[in-house]
Amino acid sequence: MNHSILGAVALGYTPQIDRQRMVTATRLTVIPLRPDAKLEAIELLAAVAEVWPAGAGPVILNVLSEDLLESLLRSEPSANLMLEVPAFMATDAAHVEPLLAMKKRGITLLLKGQVAQALPPETKPCFKFAVLDPDDESRGGPDTGLPRLIAGLRESAAIDAAFERGAQGVIGWPMQGAFEPPPGSVKPEVQADLQVIVELMSRIDQGEDVERLEQTLKRDPSLAFKLLRYLNSAAFGLPVEVSSFRHAIMLLGYARMKRWLALLLTTASKDHAMRPIMYAALRRGLLMEELAKGMSDSELRDEMFICGLFSLLDHMLKQPFTKLLQSIPMPERVRQALVDESGPFQPYLELVRAIENASVFDFRAAAEQLMLGAEEINHCVLRALNKASQLE
Numbered sequence: 046m047n048h049s050i051l052g053a054v055a056l057g058y059t060p061q062i063d064r065q066r067m068v069t070a071t072r073l074t075v076i077p078l079r080p081d082a083k084l085e086a087i088e089l090l091a092a093v094a095e096v097w098p099a100g101a102g103p104v105i106l107n108v109l110s111e112d113l114l115e116s117l118l119r120s121e122p123s124a125n126l127m128l129e130v131p132a133f134m135a136t137d138a139a140h141v142e143p144l145l146a147m148k149k150r151g152i153t154l155l156l157k158g159q160v161a162q163a164l165p166p167e168t169k170p171c172f173k174f175a176v177l178d179p180d181d182e183s184r185g186g187p188d189t190g191l192p193r194l195i196a197g198l199r200e201s202a203a204i205d206a207a208f209e210r211g212a213q214g215v216i217g218w219p220m221q222g223a224f225e226p227p228p229g230s231v232k233p234e235v236q237a238d239l240q241v242i243v244e245l246m247s248r249i250d251q252g253e254d255v256e257r258l259e260q261t262l263k264r265d266p267s268l269a270f271k272l273l274r275y276l277n278s279a280a281f282g283l284p285v286e287v288s289s290f291r292h293a294i295m296l297l298g299y300a301r302m303k304r305w306l307a308l309l310l311t312t313a314s315k316d317h318a319m320r321p322i323m324y325a326a327l328r329r330g331l332l333m334e335e336l337a338k339g340m341s342d343s344e345l346r347d348e349m350f351i352c353g354l355f356s357l358l359d360h361m362l363k364q365p366f367t368k369l370l371q372s373i374p375m376p377e378r379v380r381q382a383l384v385d386e387s388g389p390f391q392p393y394l395e396l397v398r399a400i401e402n403a404s405v406f407d408f409r410a411a412a413e414q415l416m417l418g419a420e421e422i423n424h425c426v427l428r429a430l431n432k433a434s435q436l437e
Contacts, residue, residue, distance in 0.1 A: 050088035051427075052420035053078055057403025058328070058430060061105065061194065062215045064208050066320045070127065071097075071430065072105040072196075072216050074403035075113070078419060086116035090126075092423075096431045099123040105155065105216070107403075118143040124151045129176055132158040135168065144171045155194070159186040174213060179203075182210075201318075218401060219321050220360045239362070241265045242310045243373055249299050249306065250374040255291050262290050272309055279435050300344065307351045308436075310373075314361055322357050324433075329353035329397050331432050335425035336393055336417070345378075352379045352390045353397060359383075400426060 057074040073093065077084060089108075097104045105127040108114050117128060118140065128147070134140050135156050147154055148171040156164070156172045159181040164172070175191040182195065195207040198217030207215050245261050262269050269290060276287040276297075287293045294302055311326040333353035337346040355375065359366050366384045369375075381388030392414050399407035400422075412422060 047420075048088050048092040050084055051092060051423040052418065053082045053084060054423065055400075055403075055405045055408040055419060056423045056426050057400050057408075058426065059196075059216050059218065059401065059403070060321050060324050062204065062217070062219075062321050063213075066317050068321055068324045069214065070103040070105055072107050074107040074109065076109045076403065076405045076408075077113070078405070078409075082110075084110055084113040084116075086113060086120040089113065089117070090120060090122050092427060093126070094123060096427050096434065097123075097125055099125060101125055102434065103127055103153075105129060107157070118147060121150065122152060127153040127155055127173075129155045129157040130172075132156060132160040135172070136160055136162055136164060138165065141165055141168050144168045147171065156189060156191060159184055160189060161186060163187050164189060176216065218325060219318075220325065220357055239310060239313060241268055242306055242313060246303060246306050246310070246374055247372075249303055252299065255294050258294070259290050268309060268313060271313065272305060275305055275308060275436060301347065304347045304350050307354050311354045311358065311361065319361055322360050325401065326354050326357045326361070327436065328429055328433050329356055329394075329401075332397055332400070332425060332429035333390070333393050335429045336396070336415075336422070338425075348376045348378055349390060349393065351376065352382050352394065355379060356383060356394060356397075396422070 055076045055078060057076070059072045059074070060068040061070040061072060063069050075089065089106075093104060093106070103125050106117070106122075107129045108117060111131075111134070114128075114130070114134065118130070122128070130140075130144070135144070144154065145168065154172050156175045159177060169189070172189070172191055174194045175189050176194045176196050178197040179195070192213035193211065194214045194216055195210075195212045196216040198204050198207060198215055198219075199221035201219040204215045204217060204219050241261060241264050245258060248258055248261060262272075272290070273287055273293070276283065276293055283296065285296075287296065293305075297305075308327070308330065311330070312323050314323060330350045330353035334346055334350040337349040340346055340349075355373075358369055358373070362369060366380075370380060370384065375383070378388050378390055382390040382394055392411060395407070396411035396415060396417075399411050408419075408422075412419065
């Protein structure tokens with residue numbers, strides 16, 4: 046369905062992470078592309094409901110438009126929606142009534158930013174968390190007594206430090222920049238639970254027969270089960286149920302199977318600390334695939350998917366891409382983007398990073414380079430987020 050608001054905003058998404066590194070919600074940031082744009086709450090809620098319908102996982106709305114926020118506070122969103130309310134609006138007596146009405150409807154409200162004065166006593170119970178960035182934390186102010194979510198973090202060490210300071214959760218990404226091994230460190234081996242997938246990818250790349258491939262997969266039945274679950278998911282959309290690896294190869298062929306092994310490789314780690322990175326990798330792959338939907342070359346679309354998935358493999362396997370290339374086969378255009386930061390996929394990867402960082406400046410620059418409109422990009426974002434929720 047078309048929503049006119051998607052042509053007037055830039056969308057960004059970020060996970061909310063708990064102490065166990067579980068992703069507990071997705072924060073959707075909505076940034077107007079023009080300060081005078083007339084944005085309708087009903088349009089935004091309809092677009093969001095297509096990804097997160099009532100009863101689905103929680104979504105945090107971080108809306109960077111006062112007018113749109115005013116409209117949202119007087120709307121009737123579904124109960125799985127959480128709304129960030131800036132401190133200046135939360136302490137304004139004019140908003141007491143709509144805040145109380147939101148609480149009555151069961152909507153979770155988050156206080157965004159450091160308050161300059163105490164919250165009105167009647168509205169304080171409306172808020173479940175305070176969302177603070179590192180500058181808010183250092184600036185200080187009246188204590189709201191609310192559990193804290195720290196937002197805007199980009200590194201694993203910063204996330205660890207936030208939890209050590211007592212944060213209830215973090216809204217951010219633990220993978221700023223490329224992975225660099227510590228000086229003097231020994232090259233780690235690919236994790237044992239992922240070795241079977243790497244071997245399968247290599248065997249498919251070499252065109253080995255199905256019997257050999259099946260024997261390799263049987264060494265890890267849990268991976269075989271997960272692969273079949275992916276292939277039979279609504280997101281994959283096969284017309285018949287896949288009953289075995291051999292059946293999957295017959296239906297898909299070797300080239301298409303490589304993309305699903307790539308997905309398995311980036312979502313099969315048993316390291317709990319990798320959960321936010323697996324969350325990011327899955328969405329990167331799906332978003333790059335959506336952005337490639339207009340391309341006539343199906344091989345190119347599959348490679349875009351793999352490029353997004355593999356773009357965080359260095360963090361997941363704790364090896365730089367130059368080392369990973371020695372054990373994991375990658376298409377040349379994927380290698381160019383991940384190792385050389387060049388080639389046809391690189392601009393798409395830059396757009397995905399801009400969306401992750403909710404950077405409207407980088408969003409505009411990447412969109413212009415690719416000659417894509419905001420509406421087209423935002424539809425791709427929402428479809429990718431929807432597909433990701435079906436696969437998890």
